[in-house]
Amino acid sequence: MKERLTNDTYVSLKKTVQDGKTLDLTVANAVAAAMKDWAVEKGVTHFTHWFQPMTGITAEKHDSFITPVDGGKVMMEFSGKELIKGEPDASSFPSGGLRATFEARGYTAWDPTSFAFIKDNVLCIPSVFCSYTGEVLDKKTPLLRSIEVMNIQSLRILKLFGDMEATRVITTVGPEQEYFLVDKALFEKRKDLKYTGRTLFGAKPPKGQELEDHYFGSIKPRVAAFMEDLDKELWKLGILAKTEHNEVAPAQHELAPIFTDTNLASDHNQLTMDTMKKVALQHGLVCLLHEKPFAGVNGSGKHNNWSISTNTGRNLLDPGHTPHQNAQFLLFLSAVIKAVDEYQDLLRVSIASAANDHRLGANEAPPAIVSIFLGDELTAIMDAIDSGNLYKHRERTQMTVGVDVLPSFPKDTTDRNRTSPFAFTGNKFEFRMLGSSQSISGPNIILNTIVAEELRQFADILEAAPDFTKAMDALVKKTIRDHKRIIFNGNGYEDAWVVEAEKRGLLNLKSTPEALQTFIAEKNLDLFNRHKIFSDEETHARYEITMETYTKTLNIEALTMIDMVKKEILPAANTYIKELSKTAIAVRTLIPDMACESQLNMISELSALTDSVYARTNALESALDSAKDCKDAADCAFYFRENVFPAMVSLREAADEIEILAGEKYWPYPTYGTLLFSV
Template identity: 65%
Template sequence: MSNVPEIYGSSVFNDSTMRERLPKATYKSLKKTIELGLTLDESVAEVVASAMKDWAIEKGATHFTHWFHPMTGITAEKHDSFISPTSDGKIIMEFSGKELTKGEPDASSFPSGGLRATYEARGYTAWDCTSPAFVKDGSLYIPTAFCSYTGEVLDKKTPLLRSMEALNKQALRILKVLGNTSATRVTTTVGPEQEYFLIDRELFKKRKDLIFTGRTLFGVKPPKGQELEDHYFGNIKERVSAYMKDLDTELWKLGISAKTKHNEVAPAQHELAPIFTTSNVATDHNQLTMELMQKVALRHGLVCLLHEKPFAGVNGSGKHNNWSMSTNDGQNLLEPGNTPHENTQFLVFLAAVVKSVDDYQDLLRLSVATAGNDHRLGANEAPPAIVSIFLGDQLSDIFTQLESGKVKGKIFNNILETGVASLPKLPKDTTDRNRTSPFAFTGNKFEFRMLGSSASIAGANFVLNTIVAETLQKFADKLEASTDLNAAIATLLSETAKDHKRIIFNGNGYSEEWVAEAESRGLLNMKSTVECIPTFIKDKNVAVFVKHGVLSKSEIESRYEILLENYIKTVNIEALTMLNVAKTEILPAAFKFSKELSDTINAVKATGMSVEVAAQSSVLKELSPVLSSFASNLTALKKTLDKVSGEAVSALKQAEAFSKIVIPAMEALRTDADKLEAILPKDIYPFPTYADLLFNV
C-alpha cells in the first residue's frame, strides 16, 4: 500500500488543493460561501471551474459529471467531455463556470411522484460547493442538488441541505440567548457505520433471487450459524482482509476517512465505520462507500450484499447513524463534560433532542422504513420498530431530577477499576452502550440504529435535523421572551422532562415486556413500511417541513407516492422472482428426486428378491405431501399476485394488499421450499445453500 498520508484525498479537490490552485481572493470568497452559507459569486465560479478542470485533467480526467442523489436511493451521473472543437479541426479542453454550477439532466425518467410527466423532461442540477468535487474513473465528479423545471426538488440532497440550514438558524438563537456568541454557524455531523455481507461471486451467479432482489427468497439455516459468537470481532480471513485493504485505499483516495473494520456477528458479515463529517458530505461519502464496496468486491471474486436481510434467520445488516451538532469554532453541543448536571447548554440541547424524538416518533420511524428493513427491525438482532431513547443511568437520573426543577448532583464514577494492578485505570464514559435501543446517547452523540444497510442516510438526517430545528425554535421563542432567563430555563427543562420522559427507555428493547410497556406509555409500534408511509402526509408532519422550508406540500406528497410505488415494485419483483425460481428450478428438482425414488423402489421390487425398500419409501412418503403443498402454494401465489397487481385501487390500497396478502403467500411458498431443501440430495438441489454462501469466502 502507498503512503497513506500521501494518497489520502489525492483524488479530491479539497481545501488544501483549492488554497494551492485558486487566487487568494477567490479562495477566501469560496470559503465564506462554504462556511457561512452565503450566495456563490458567479465570477468566483468561473475561476474555480478553470482551476478545477486543470487539476482534474492532471488526474487523468477527460469528462465531468454532475453527480446527484435522485429518489431512487442511489446516485446518478451524466458525463460530458471537456473537449471543445476549434476552427482548425482540433479541440481544446474547456470548462466554464456555468457548466460547473448548472447542469440539465432529464427530470422525467427519475421517480417524481407525479411532479413530472413523461413529456416534462427538463430538470436542473446545482453545484453543492460545500461537498468537494473529486476524480473517479476518468471523470470529474461535481456533487449537486437536483430539481425540476418548476423548482420542486427531486433529490435527497436538497432537503438535507435545507434542514441543515434550518437547524443552524435555530441553534444559533439558542447559543445567543445562553450567552455563547463565539460560534457563527452550527452544523450537524454524521458518522455512518456500514454493515455488509461478502459472498463468493461464482456462487452468487447461481442464485436468481440474489441477482434480482439482493436477498435469498429460499434457504435453510446451516447447522452452524452465529450461535457460538465466534465470528464477531474474530480473525479476518485472508481473502476478506485483502478486500478490506483494497477498499480502504480506494476510499482514502476520495478523502473518505474509513477508520474501523471488523467481522460482524453473522458469518460472512462485516462492518466499516468512518470518522464524523458534516451531514451532506457524510451522505455523499456513504453513497460512494456503498458503490466502492460493491465494485472492489468484484475484483476479489466476491459480491458485496447491502440488503438489510440477505439471509433469513441470520443477522441482518444496518447502518448506525451517529449524529451530533457542532459549531464552527469546535464545540460539540452534545458534549456533557465532566459535570453534565451543571452544563446548561448541554442540558438544553439534550432536552431538545428528547422532545423532538418523542413528538415526531412517526417521522423517524418513517425515515428508515423500506420493504427490506421490514425483515430486520424488531427481529431480535436490530432495534425494535418502536422508537425510544437510551440515555444511560447518569443522564436518565439527571433528566428525572430536571422534572423537579433542580438538579442536585450526578451518580457517576468516571474511573473504572479493572482489579488488576498492571492494567491502567480506565476513564469511563457517561453511558453504557445499549445495542437494543434505536436511538441511543453514546457519549457526545446520538446513535440512530434503525437505518437499513442499503439506505441513503439523507432521509433520516433531514428528518432528524428538521424536527430538532422545530424544538429549538420553540425553546428559543420562550427563552428570548423571558425576563428571568435562569427561571425560564429551569421551567423549560422541567416541563420537557415531565412531558417526554415516556420516550426514555434504558432496558432490553428486544423483550416482549417492552412491547407491552411501550404500548402503555403511548409509544407507536409501526411494524411495516405500509403502516409508516401515511404518516408523511399527516397535517403536523407536513406543517413542520413546510414551516422550516425543508419540503413543500407538493414535494411531500410526491415523496409519499414514491415511497408507496417503491414498496409495491420491490415486493412485486420478489414475488415474480419466487415464482420463477420455484417453477423452473425447485419444482423440476423435486420431480426428479421423486422419480429417482420411485424408479429405485420399482427396480428393487422388479428383481423379485425379498429386499426391504422401507427406507426409500419413507423418504418418498415424506417428500410427496411437501411437494404437493409446494405446488399448491405456487399456484396460490401466482393467483394472488395476479389479483393484487390487476386491481384498480389507490397506491396505498395496493401496497396494503402486497403487505397483507402477497407477502404471506410468499412466506407459505418459502416454508415448503425450505422443507424440500432439507429432503433433496445436494447434487439435485438446484442452487447453492446457505452453508455454501456463508462459509465459502
C-alpha cells in the same frame, strides 16, 4: 484548492462553503478552470454532475471537456456555467407525479459545500436536482435545507447563552456500514440474489451464528485483502475509513468512517457503498447491502451517529464532567428528547422500506417502536430535574480487572444499549434503525428538522422571557415531565417492552405502509412547510414514491420466487423423486421382500411437499393477479403487505422443507452453508 486558486477566489469560495454566501459567476469560472486543470492532469477527459435522485442511489451523465475550435481541432474547456448547471432528463426518475413523461426538463446545480472528486476517471461534481418547475427531485436539496434550519435555530439559542463567537452550527454524522461478502461464482448461481439482493429461499444450515465466534473474530485473508484495497480506494476519495471488523453473522462485516458534516457524510456514504461493490468484484466477491440477505442470521443496518457542533469546535451534545450543571447541554438535550417523542412517526418513516421491515424487531436490530436510551447518569439527572430533588453527582471510578500488571482506566458513568433505536453514546446520538442499503440523507433530514423545530419553540419562549435563567429552568423541567415517556433504558427485544410502550402511548408502526400513512399527517405537513423543507406537493410525492417502491419490491420478489419454483425447484425435486423411485424399483426387482422404507417415505414426503409448493405457487400467482384491482399506491402497498407477502412466506416454508430432504447434487442453488462459509 488553496494551491490552485487566487487568494481572493479561494476566500470567496470558502465563505460560500462555510457561511452560505452566494457564489459569484466570476468565482465559478475560476473554480471550473482549476477543477478542469486538476482533473486533466490526472488523465480525466469527462465531467459529470453527480446527484442523488429519489431512487436512493446516485446518478451521473458524463460530458467531455472537449470543445471544437477553428482548424478542425479541439480544446479542453470547462466553464463556470457548465460547473453550476446541468440538464438531465427529469421524467425518467421517480417523481411521485411531480413530472409527467412528456415533461422531461430537469436541472442539476453544483453544491459547493461538498467537494468535487474523481471516480472511475471522471470528474464528479456533487449536485442538487430539481424539475423545470422548481420541485425538488433529490435527497440532497432537502438535506441542505434541514442543515440550514438547524444552523438558524441553534444560533438563536447560543446567543441567549451569550455565545457570540459561533457564527455557524452544523450537524455531524459518522455512519457505520454493515455488509455481507459472498463468493461471486456462488452469487451468479442464485437468481434471487441477482434480482432482489436477498435469498428468497434457503434452509437453515447446521451452523449459523450460535457460537458467536464470528463477531470481532480473526479476519480471513481474502476478506482482509478486500478491506485493505477498500480503505485505499476510499482514502483516495477523501473518505476517512477508520474501523473495520467482522460482524455477528457469518460472512458479515462492518466499516466505520471518521465523522464529518452531515452533507459530506451523506455523499461519502453513497460513495462508500458504490466503492464496496466495485472492490468486492475485483476480489471475486459480491458485496450484499440488503438489510436481510439471509433468513435466520442477523441482517445489516447502518448506525447514524449524529451530533451538533459549532464552527468554533464545540460539540453541543457533549455533557462535560458535570452534565447536571451544564445548562446549555441540558437545553439541547431536552430539545432532542421532545423532538423524538413528538415526531416518533417521522423517524420511523425515515427508515421505512420493504427490506428494513425484515430486520426491525428481530433479535439483531432495534424494534419498530422508537425510544431514547440516555443511560443511568443522564436519566437520574432528568429524574432529579423532574422531581425538583438535588442530583447527587457520581465521580467516575477506576475500572480494574483484578490483575496487577494490567492498567486501570476510568469507567464510563453509564452502560451502552444495543437494543435502543436512538441511544445517547457520550457526546452524540446513535440512530440505529437505518437499513444498510439506505441513503442517510432521509433520516438526517428528519433529525435536523424535528430538532430545529423544538429549538425554534424554545427560542421563541426564551427570547420573550424577562428572566432567561428562570424561564430556561422551567422550560427544561416541563419538557422532561411532558416527554419522559420516550426514555427507555431497558431491553428493547423483550415482549414486555411492547406492552409497556403501548401503555406509554408510543407508536408501534410495524410495517412500511403503516408508517408511511403518518408521513402526510397534518402536523408533519405543517412542520415541513414551516421550515421550507418540502412543499405539500413534494411531501406527497415522496409518500407516493416510497409506497410504490415498497409494492414494486415485493412484486419483483414474488415474480422471482415463482420463476425459481417453476423452472428449477420443482424440476429438481421431481428429478430426485424419480431417482428415488428408480432405486426403490431396482431394489424390489432384486430383492422382492425388501421394504424400501427409506425410499418410499422420502418419495411420499417429497411428493406431498411438491404438491404443496405447487399449490402455494398458484396461490401466490393468484394474489399477484388480484393486485391489479388496487386503487392507488397506498391501497396497493397494503394489499401486498396483507396478501402477497404472506403468500411468499408460505411458499418459502414449503420449498425450504424440500431443500432439507433433497440430495445436494440435485438442488439447483448453493445452500446457506455454502454461501455463508465460502469466503
